[in-house]
Amino acid sequence: MIKMNHSLIIFLTLSFGIISFIASLSLGAADISFSDVTSSLLASFSTDKDARDILFFERIIWELRMPRAILAFLAGSGLAVSGLILQTVTRNPLADPYLFGISSGASLGVVISIVLLGSTISLVTPVAAFAGSLIAMLMLLMIAGRRQSQQVESMLLAGVALSFLFSSFTSLLLYHTDPQAVTAVLFWTMGSFSRAEWATLWFPAVVIISCVVMMLAYRRQLNAMLLGDESATTLGINVNRFRLVMLVLSSLITATLVSLCGGIGFVGLMIPHIVRFFVSQGTTFGILLTALVGGIFMIWVDVLSRIVLENQELPVGVITSAVGSLFFLSLLYFRKNKA
Amino acid sequence: MLCLSAPKVQMTWSSNFLNSSNEQFSSIPPVNTELLSVQHVYWHADGQLILDDISFAINKGSFTGILGPNGAGKSSLLRCLYRYIKPDSGSVKFKQQDIWQQYDAYQYAQDIAVVLQETPTHFNLTVHDIVALGLLPHKGLFTREQPSDKQKIDCAIKQVGLVAKTLQSFEHLSGGEKQRALIARAIVQSPSLLIMDEPTSHLDVRYQIQVIELAKSLGITVIATFHDLNLASAMCDQLIILDKGKLVEQGTPQEVITSEMLSNVFGVCAQVSTHTQHKVPHISYFYGYDIQDITAQSSELTHD
Numbered sequence: 001m002i003k004m005n006h007s008l009i010i011f012l013t014l015s016f017g018i019i020s021f022i023a024s025l026s027l028g029a030a031d032i033s034f035s036d037v038t039s040s041l042l043a044s045f046s047t048d049k050d051a052r053d054i055l056f057f058e059r060i061i062w063e064l065r066m067p068r069a070i071l072a073f074l075a076g077s078g079l080a081v082s083g084l085i086l087q088t089v090t091r092n093p094l095a096d097p098y099l100f101g102i103s104s105g106a107s108l109g110v111v112i113s114i115v116l117l118g119s120t121i122s123l124v125t126p127v128a129a130f131a132g133s134l135i136a137m138l139m140l141l142m143i144a145g146r147r148q149s150q151q152v153e154s155m156l157l158a159g160v161a162l163s164f165l166f167s168s169f170t171s172l173l174l175y176h177t178d179p180q181a182v183t184a185v186l187f188w189t190m191g192s193f194s195r196a197e198w199a200t201l202w203f204p205a206v207v208i209i210s211c212v213v214m215m216l217a218y219r220r221q222l223n224a225m226l227l228g229d230e231s232a233t234t235l236g237i238n239v240n241r242f243r244l245v246m247l248v249l250s251s252l253i254t255a256t257l258v259s260l261c262g263g264i265g266f267v268g269l270m271i272p273h274i275v276r277f278f279v280s281q282g283t284t285f286g287i288l289l290t291a292l293v294g295g296i297f298m299i300w301v302d303v304l305s306r307i308v309l310e311n312q313e314l315p316v317g318v319i320t321s322a323v324g325s326l327f328f329l330s331l332l333y334f335r336k337n338k339a
Numbered sequence: 340m341l342c343l344s345a346p347k348v349q350m351t352w353s354s355n356f357l358n359s360s361n362e363q364f365s366s367i368p369p370v371n372t373e374l375l376s377v378q379h380v381y382w383h384a385d386g387q388l389i390l391d392d393i394s395f396a397i398n399k400g401s402f403t404g405i406l407g408p409n410g411a412g413k414s415s416l417l418r419c420l421y422r423y424i425k426p427d428s429g430s431v432k433f434k435q436q437d438i439w440q441q442y443d444a445y446q447y448a449q450d451i452a453v454v455l456q457e458t459p460t461h462f463n464l465t466v467h468d469i470v471a472l473g474l475l476p477h478k479g480l481f482t483r484e485q486p487s488d489k490q491k492i493d494c495a496i497k498q499v500g501l502v503a504k505t506l507q508s509f510e511h512l513s514g515g516e517k518q519r520a521l522i523a524r525a526i527v528q529s530p531s532l533l534i535m536d537e538p539t540s541h542l543d544v545r546y547q548i549q550v551i552e553l554a555k556s557l558g559i560t561v562i563a564t565f566h567d568l569n570l571a572s573a574m575c576d577q578l579i580i581l582d583k584g585k586l587v588e589q590g591t592p593q594e595v596i597t598s599e600m601l602s603n604v605f606g607v608c609a610q611v612s613t614h615t616q617h618k619v620p621h622i623s624y625f626y627g628y629d630i631q632d633i634t635a636q637s638s639e640l641t642h643d
Contacts, residue, residue, distance in 0.1 A: 091459065217480040217481050218480065220471075220472065220474070220475045220478065221475065223464060223468060223471075223472055224472050224475055226459070226464060227458055227459060227469075227472070228455075228458060228459045230418075230423055230455060231453070231455055231458060233421075233422070233423050233444060234421050234422075234423070234448060234451070234452070234453035234455070235448050235472060235475045235476060235528075236444045236445035236446075236447065236448030236449070236475060236476040237444065237445075237475075238444055276463055280463055280464055280465055280468055283468070
């Protein structure tokens with residue numbers, strides 16, 4: 001862990017976060033300068049109607065890019081915090097929100113909605129994805145909840161098994177459907193923020209903010225869980241119940257995000273590890289920093305997805321996996337050399 | 340808030356130990372009130388009886404050592420005491436209240452602190468983070484740390500002599516420092532009973548003495564398991580001997596530490612004398628002898 005001043009870290013991260021947010025509003029198919037973005041943002045707070053109306057790109061910023069940037073930030077924050085929580089309560093550094101079959105459940109839901117119900121990617125899709133995720137989560141809870149001893153192993157193994165089970169059903173359904181639907185499902189599973197709208201943003205915002213607040217409230221218990229089940233019990237924690245509560249919170253975040261953005265892997269695994277290099281994560285500061293870094297990372301992933309290819313959008317999941325894994329490997333290499 | 344009297348660490352403890360008065364090691368607990376009582380506890384695992392009709396009582400302010408060979412049930416008994424495993428039958432009462440019926444885990448943790456033998460270290464919590472966990476049983480979910488909590492944590496870290504390591508990662512501490520950090524956590528927990536599972540295992544002799552002296556200096560009731568019988572004899576007011584899940588001896592070190600007990604329970608040949616300075620039983624082991632040989636030699640000497 002690199003020792004740095006907390007105030008300095010907050011200052012640097014927040015500054016970079018603001019720059020990233022403005023950059024995400026500026027960069028894209030239609031380039032809008034930083035100054036125009038700032039003017040547009042300031043104009044929206046102005047009471048002078050004329051000043052607001054003169055900015056022709058205001059619609060691009062407010063109706064397209066702003067909800068998209070907010071959803072990207074929420075997705076990054078939610079997945080990062082979710083990963084942190086799962087890694088903590090399972091004491092497994094490879095734990096990830098997608099390890100527990102939630103994403104596979106969502107994919108199955110989407111495929112069912114497209115193949116069996118004949119719907120295209122529309123309003124039905126997120127509902128079907130959310131339903132699939134919840135079913136996966138409930139099955140996982142039923143299995144993990146039954147085993148009081150070796151609960152972590154049960155959770156991890158059940159998650160992997162459920163993941164394969166749902167994937168096999170998904171593959172079976174896709175095998176018997178037309179190629180167009182397969183392409184639609186494939187693109188959906190690779191993740192995108194293009195479906196972001198103001199009308200639906202409240203849902204992930206409420207879920208993620210509520211879950212993060214709950215996790216902040218449980219910060220001491222999360223730290224205690226790192227010391228092992230026995231030690232946590234001696235500090236007054238009902239370990240099995242607590243682990244299930246945390247699993248529900250992380251699953252809710254994941255289910256919500258998967259239903260709105262599709263599958264975005266690697267963020268939940270990577271961001272907590274990156275933040276862990278710099279700060280102790282069992283604090284309010286550590287959890288908030290993880291959320292902040294996850295959000296900023298995802299904003300830039302979204303920017304990249306829009307600008308890498310001309311007139312075409314790259315799936316978000318492709319970038320998170322590529323950029324994330326390279327960055328993660330370089331950090332591991334750096335740490336090894338330091339040691 | 341002022342810190343409690345902070346004992347000096349490092350070699351000072353050792354010298355305190357060596358120069359201390361004999362009374363310190365043979366003293367009777369100052370207050371003879373029953374704090375914990377175990378009545379007819381049975382517990383089994385995987386079809387095997389691990390604890391077999393265990394009954395004893397612990398007085399307030401005493402330092403009790405639990406001894407026994409490997410597999411005797413020491414750690415299992417401690418787990419019953421700190422409410423990690425529920426006995427199949429029998430009862431464990433703390434302050435005359437059944438710990439399973441009249442306490443929940445949260446309430447119990449407000450009164451009992453535990454220092455475990457092994458703690459996972461693959462995380463990057465600092466010494467401060469670890470010590471601050473002692474506040475957990477006393478804080479609500481949305482309660483923030485108060486300035487007095489910060490002082491309490493700092494005092495505990497000072498008391499165990501780890502001020503210079505406050506922001507250091509726990510996993511990079513030495514074995515003795517880890518034990519001291521966990522004791523600091525126990526201090527912050529403000530318990531009336533401290534339970535330690537083999538607190539001196541993996542520690543060199545200096546750290547062994549430091550850790551036990553530190554636990555004694557807290558002035559609260561302590562129950563600890565030991566493998567070093569001489570250390571237990573020197574430090575404990577009361578000893579409990581377990582063998583194959585049964586309680587076979589209980590009493591002061593003078594009453595319990597005998598050649599017969601060592602032979603019967605541990606299967607070793609040893610001579611028990613009185614420590615010249617501390618007047619507590621001191622064990623000298625015989626190596627390479629069979630118990631029968633020693634018995635024969637002893638009887639020959641008696642006849643001569």
